Amino acid sequence: MKLSYYPGCTMKNHAANFEESLLYSMKHLGVDVQETDRWNCCGTVYSLAQDNAMRQLAPIRNLIRVKEADSSRVMTACSMCYNTLKRANERVKADPAMLERMNNFMTDEPVKYDASVEVLHTLEVLRELKSNNVAISAKVVKPLKGLRVACYYGCLLVRPRTIAFDNVEDPVLLDELITALGGEPVDFSHKTECCGAYQTVDKPEIIASRTYQIINDAREQGADVVVVSCPLCAFNLDQRQHITQHKYAGFEGIPVMYFTQLMAIAFGCSEPVLKLDLHYNSPRALLVEKGLL
Secondary structure, three states: OEEEEOOOOHHHOOOHHHHHHHHHHHHHOOOEEEEOOOOOOOOOOOOOOOOOOHHHHHHHHHHHHHHHOOOOEEEEOOHHHHHHHHHHHHHHHHOHHHHHHHHHHOOOOOOOOOOOOEEEEHHHHHHHHHHOOOOHHHHOOOOOOOOEEEEOOOOOOOOOOOOOOOOOOOOOHHHHHHHHOOOEEOOOOOOOOOOOHHHHOOOHHHHHHHHHHHHHHHHHOOOOEEEEOOHHHHHHHHHOHHHHHHHOOOOOOOOEEEHHHHHHHHOOOOHHHHOHHHOOOOOHHHHHHOOOO
16 A cells, blocks of 8 residues: 655654654555655644635645645544644535635645545554455564553544544544554543643643543553554643642653554564653653563
């Protein structure tokens, strides 16, 4: 399988552990991932203003880059990028007048966008591989035996319903992936609760409250680690654990990792691929204890 790939901004710096483990894993699965040329920031969050065509230009320009690569599909692993690209794409599909207005504005682009690109999240690609009889479990060389995992989906993979690719109330794709990798997904009631998102900038106390609830629920269910698919969720649930510890006496944090890191471990990667130094609460001791490093 050959796919265009949109990384997004954070994958190139603070979430380099996300991207490197993603690329390693996809190569191991036989997926030829090709990063699009001249991509730009997706806009970070989808604009809800109905008349704000300007805010849709950033994601649509990225879909034009996919067309320039003679591709009709693009994969992204970041939940926020997926949500922004997918919703912008669905909007112009449903509103030809908006699409025409945007194309008329982007006179600098060599091609017009025709709303034909399919936006995929990595979890959708993995599901497609499974449907094509590529058994992920057969690719595992180091099973995640004994690792109990709380799969955190957050808001952006399943909301709104129009772009969700899993059950909105009880998504299962991450859980099924962990099972295929040899780990044990735990029953986790906070799997789609919001982490607090950008409140982290000026109201970190809100993030501390959300982190306390989400991490505590994971611990109470016996989880060793929480896995995410969003760099902002990773920041709030991992980097903000120190704020949570100050606010809530007795709070005990646990490691937060990207689902691609667990994939890479199960597929036999070397430790540098994981870039564990980018974690606040390092999972290294846990991984050593479980015999995974």
